[in-house]
Every structure is written in structure tokens, then in C-alpha cells.
Amino acid sequence: MAKITYRHPNGTETVVDVPVPNTVMRGAKINNIDGIEAQCGGSAQCGTCHVYIDEANALPLPEMHESEDDVLYGTAAPRRANSRLSCQLPVSEEIDGLVVHLPETQS
């Protein structure tokens, strides 16, 4: 279980406990958090699970694969240095406390 915070563009946030194994994307889906669409079901193809990792984050996240990097070139909301695909972020105890910001739009 890991506590993940999803911060909405309007400043409100949803904090949920996400069971392991799951991804940060799946954590949003199972809690019906508006703002993560995940149309491709987590196979790093659609870019509709885009999130911004909180600037202050010090938790270990996996390196980005080439396909994730490529998909992030065309997300609906602008790509920033802290952009990630939430379907490529596995939930583990190590990322307990992660804060992600949801973009204005996914498509």
C-alpha cells in the first residue's frame, strides 16, 4: 500500500491508499479520479494518463523508457521536465507519499 496524492488543476487534491501491485494510473482509475483517462489501458501508447511529478519529489521513480519519452512529445497539455505517463509508474512502498499534479486536459 502506498499513499498517493493527486492534485487537481483547481488546487484541490485527492489522497488515496493504492494497493501494490498497481500503477499510479490504475490508482486514479480505481478511485475514479477525474483527469486520468488511460485509454490504452496502460501500454504507453495513448498519453491520456499524463501527470506532472511534484517539483519537491525526492522519491525514487523508474527511469523513462524511449516509448514513454516519445509519447510525451504529443500530450494534450504541455510537456514539462517533470512530465510522466502515470501508467509507467509502478506503485510500491518506496513511493509512499508521492504527489502528482493532474494536467488541465488529457485529450
Next chain:
Amino acid sequence: MAAPSVVVIGAGQAGSDTAAALRSQGFGGRITLVGAEGVLPYQRPPLSKQFLAGTRSSTDLALRPASFHTAQDIEFVGQDPAVRLDRAGARVLLASGRSLGYQHLVLALGARPRRLTVPGAGLDGVLTLRTLTDAGRLRDGMRDAGHLLVIGGGFVGLEVAATARAAGLEVTVVEAGARLLARSVSGAMSAHLLAEHRAHGVRVLLSREVTALRGDGAGHVREAELDGGERIAADLVVVGIGALPEVGPAADAGLAVDDGILVDAFLRTSDPAVHAVGDCARFPGPHTGRPVRLESVQNAADQARCVAATLCGNPRPYAALPWFWTEQYGLRLQIAGLGDGHDRVLTVGDPSTGRFSLLCYRGRQLLATESVNQPADHMITRRLMGAGGPLPAPEEAARPGFGFKAFQQAASV
């Protein structure tokens, strides 16, 4: 006054997403999600890919866990298909005899495989692929089969062919048309996929038809006869000759139907209390100027969000950009836009590297980008098309060295 209530019929991608989006967009009334299948709503794309290959189990296909429905106060009714709509009384009758009153009804009925009508089509071992049950049957059949015959060179058929080939079966694909995926991709992409399948050892026959299937004494399929009389061994057959929209209860209730339930730009049927979304709906294509019916996760998911917005009091016409993906062997094809009607195809990148995009133009207008293992091209096309441009002009895309990443950067959008 009773709390407003929405009944969603069909618990697939579009139905499940509609119920979820209603809640996440703030709908406070009753939501009932009615499905014909006995399982929680699940993702279909893996059925012909990872599930068939055995790398994903049925449990991780669920779109949302059972607990989701309780937590979101969505009543999920499984295995109880709607059999009749009583529009005058605003009620739906289910097979079990249960009757549900509604204020708004959303039809998300999906589609069903077109059946083969040749002699022998009813033999054991002749399968179609739409549901998890179908996929389980096919996966079991693949265990003992030596020769798989795929009838129809569409997406589902080709994905099954690729998965079966990777599992070591002998595979033949028979396609009646002159090329693979004729309705969905450019001629150049058809040719690329044909070469790919042949390189993997699949026998692909074009402009050929199966005229009969023959079985053994036990009624199990053993061979197929083609036009011209050729016979080919087949102890497993997958019929992938397209899908027909599921319209049953809608047509019976007098809603306008024409190869799909007809809806307006707000996805409303001819009855303002009834909407239709996903594979079963034919809608005015904002990008085509004519009514279209699409079979894709994108279309189901985006229409679900759109109809939920309408029912939450924020109506907006449906305008999402169509996109699609398929995976065959290690090849990932992604299509942004709708290419039909193109008169020119430009290649960006080198197809011999297995990474390239085909740009389909009509005149100077980019209609679609077909990307093979080039997700950035796909994503950038989607983003620019969605934003209304700018898109590369044909002479620009034809220039040696053209690349989408640099184009996007130069356009700084």
C-alpha cells in the same frame, strides 16, 4: 420528486466509462449499469493480443474492480440483458423480468461479429472473437490446433494470426478483398503489413474466398475449400469478417437506426431521453462531414465522457479526434485521424528500419498519420489535429529529413 436516474445498457468500454464519468463529473442521482455478460466490464483489446498469448490473465482485464461500483454508488447488474425498451413509460425490461425506470437512458450495446454463412460454418472449432468467453475458447483451441485459418484480413483477424504464429501454429489468412485492412489503412500500409505477416511465415491469400468448411466424423472442422477448389488444412478457424452494430432493443423500440443507432452531435437518438455511445452509435463525424460509426476504445471512451457531460448539464457536441492502435508481432501501428478519401501518401522515415509514418493527404489536407513504432509522430499528429493545426503541408512533409519533433518545435505549439 425522485432523484434523477440514468440507466446504462451495455457494460463494455463505453457503458462502464459512462457510468464512471457521470460520477466523476458530479452526477448525484441513481446510476444502473446493465450488462449481458457475466463478468465485470473489461478491456477487449488484449483479447486478441496479450490474453490470447497467455501473458495477461482475465483478472487484469477488468476496467474497474468490483469495489469500484460500490464505492461510486453504481449498481452493476451483470448477465441480465435488456430485452425491451418501453419509451412511453420510460422503462427498460431485463431478461430476468426486472424493470428499471429511467430519466435518461444510455445505450452502449457494442457490436457483434458478422457470421460466416458458408456450408460448415457451424462446425466445432469455427470461432469468432468478441468476448472474454470467445477468447478463452480460442485460447483453449490453440493449444491442440496445428493449422489455424483466419477468415478475413481485418484488425482482429490479423492480430489473432500474429499471436497464433508467435505461439507456433501454422497460420493461413484468407481475405476476400485485394488487400488487407482495405477499409482502415492506406494501400502502402496494407502492403507493409502483408510483407510483415509473410515474413513471419503466415500464408496470406488475397482476393480469395472460403466457399466451404469441412469437418471430421465428430463434427470438428478439418479443412477449408476456397473458390477455385483449393483445399487447405484447418483444425481451428477464426472468422474475422467485421462486426455489426448491436441495435436490437433500439430498433424494436422505433429509434432511428441505419447500420448503427443514429445520434446527433450530442449523441442523442431520435428520442431525446435516449443517448447512444460507442460501437453501436452512428454519429455526425466532425472530421468527415458525414455520419460515421467507429469501433475503437478512443471512440467509446470519449463518447462516454461526452454523454456524461451532457447529462451533468454541460452539453458540448462530440468532436474528439479519432485514433486507433493495433499490435502484430513487435509492430505497433497507431493511426491518428481518419484517412479514407486520401489521394496521396507520403512516407516519413525509412520503412526498412521498422519505424516510419505514412501521411495520408487529400489535396493539401492531412487526413491521417499511420505510424509504425513511431509514437511521437502519432502523438504530435493527434495534438496538432486536436488543436486545429498547424499541420505539415505536403511539400514540407515530403522534404528529406522532415521529422515531427522538429516540426512541432519550429511551430512552437
